[in-house]
Amino acid sequence: MPAALRPIALMFLATVLTVPAAWGKTPADRSEKAIVAYVKTQQEAAAALLEKAVNINSGTMNFAGVRAVGDLFRPHFDALGFQTRWVDGAAFGRAGHLVADHKGKGPHVLLIAHLDTVFEPDHPFQKFERVDSNIVRGPGTSDMKGGIVVALTALNALKKAGALDKLNITVIMHGDEEDSGAPLAAARETIIEAAKAADIAIGLENAADDPSTAVTARRSSGRWQIKVTAKSAHSSQIFTDEVGAGAIYELSRILNSFYNELRGEELLTFNPGLIAGSTQVEYVPEPLQAKTSGKDNIIAPIAIASGDLRAITPDQIKRTQEKMRAIVAAHLPQTNAEITFDEGYPPMAPTEGNKRLLGLYDKVSQDLGFGPVTAVNPRRAGAADVSFAADHVEMAIDGLGLLGGDAHTPDEFADMRTFQIQAQRLGVLLYRLGK
Structure with missing residues (x-):
């Protein structure tokens, strides 16, 4: 096993070893x-x-590849009786989204996933690889084509148990989670409108890659830019009144x-990602880059910084933002x-509803013999699409997809031992929500 995989994989192994060899307990309920x-x-x-999905490059800007991954998954939802449709992304400069609807009784559950990865066609990391009997590597294994595979398995299990027809489920699979289209309001209109009609939102991200945790709160992700202008002159004249x-x-x-006055508040961070200043500055916000030219004996008339909040x-x-402006x-x-400031990803604030949904998920996990589930520290969970839904539903949770590690790197992997844990837990959770 590669050294990069070993620490997290061993953590998973320690978790799985607490579970009986037959993948947990057998429930008493016949449907469960x-x-x-x-x-x-x-x-x-x-x-x-998962191997088929991973071997299709779906870097966000590879529109044909993103559509191809949607085309791979779409027949699986059709076979379950979902009504599927493709939302074209031309209005926001991206491939678009796959949406699947299943009308039924009970609360309306929104499942949230994405088809794209951070690895474009020119990146060397392209193919699915079985490292050993448990670990698989490849772009999107855990972030997050594996989450869609978990959801499809759970939904198929519900159908086999005769319970799917009782459920009202919408699945949204974005094609631009890793690099959102613009305007953002258009790129996320589909999920926001779906969330307004839903009662519960469940994210299929890998989150903290820890089977003993789930996400009930996420921080926002927004960008800021500072542009400074000043008088230029010979360097010998700096600090003069003129x-x-x-x-x-x-x-x-x-x-x-910023550093001295704003840092230290709980769960607040602000990071400058680029600084450029000189006699001449060519600044490009997307992809973020800058080119400068000047001399040490010239007072710089322009300086730019950008970062996230x-x-x-x-x-x-x-x-x-008010303090930063001041x-x-x-x-x-x-x-x-x-x-x-740009609009960015909103936060998924901690709520009593989210805590209640975590309690239901924790009960499912313990009933199945997979141990307790607690809320992950929001510092360990980045921004995700569930945040666009969280304000519009009664309860929201994330991190219920396939787990692994090293996301957004050429070492990304999934631990297939967590497939049983996540798919069983999701299937039983949906069943109980339907009841």
């Missing part, structure tokens, strides 16, 4: 028993479907003030600066 029995037969079929401090000192003051509630975002406004002599 049927759900579990079906999932136990699907280990190899799930790995084979010339002032120059753009680079002003930008340095701002970033240092993550917070746990809308109020925390608002307060932080800091930016306190200019050094003969300089000017402005800060702008």
Whole structure:
């Protein structure tokens, strides 16, 4: 096993060793028993479907590849009786989304996934590989084509148990989760409208890659940009009343003030990802890059910085942005600066409803013999599409997909031992929600 995989894989092994060899307990409820029995037969079929999906490149900007992954999964939902449709992404500059609807009784459950990966066709990391009997590597194994495979298996188990027709389920599989289209309001209109009609949202991300945790809160992910302008002159004149401090000192003051005045608040982070300042600056926001040229004996007239902002509630975002604007406004002599913010991913704030859904999931896990499930620290869970739904439903949870590690790197892997844990838990949870 590659060294990069060993620590997390061993953690999984320790978890699985607490479970009986036959993949957990047999439930007393007849339908739950049927759900579990079906999932136990699907280990190899799930790995084979995952291999097909992973071997189709679906980097976000490979529109044909994203559509091809949707075309792979779509017949599986059709066979279950779902009404499927493709939402074209031309309006927001992306491939689009696959949506599957199953009308039934009971609460309306929204399952959330994505078809794309961060690995475009020119990246060397392209193919599915079986490392050993448990570990598989490849782009999207755990983030998150594996989550769709888990969901399909759970839904098939419900159908075999005669319980699917009782459920009202919408599945949304975005084609641009890893690099959202613009405007963001258009790119996420489908999920927001679906969430408004739903009662419960369940994300199929790999989240913290820990089978003993699930996500009940996620931080936001937004971007900020600071642009500073100043008088340019010979460097010998810096700090004079007529010339002032120059753009680079002003930008340095701002970033240092952010660090000193804003850091330390719980679950709030702000990271500068790019800084550029000189006589001439060519700045490109997407993909993020900058080119500078100048001389040490010229006072820089322009400086730019961009970064991200993550917070746990809308109020925390608002307060932080107000403080950042105030800091930016306190200019050094003969300089000017402005800060702008993009709309970004909203937070998934912790709520009593989310806590209640975690309690139901924890009960399922313990009843199946897989042990307790607790809420992961939001610092360990990045932004995800479930956040767009969370404000519109009574309860939301994420992290119920296939688990692994090293996402967004050429070492990304999934631990297929977690397939049984996740698919059984999801199937029984959906069954109980339908009851």
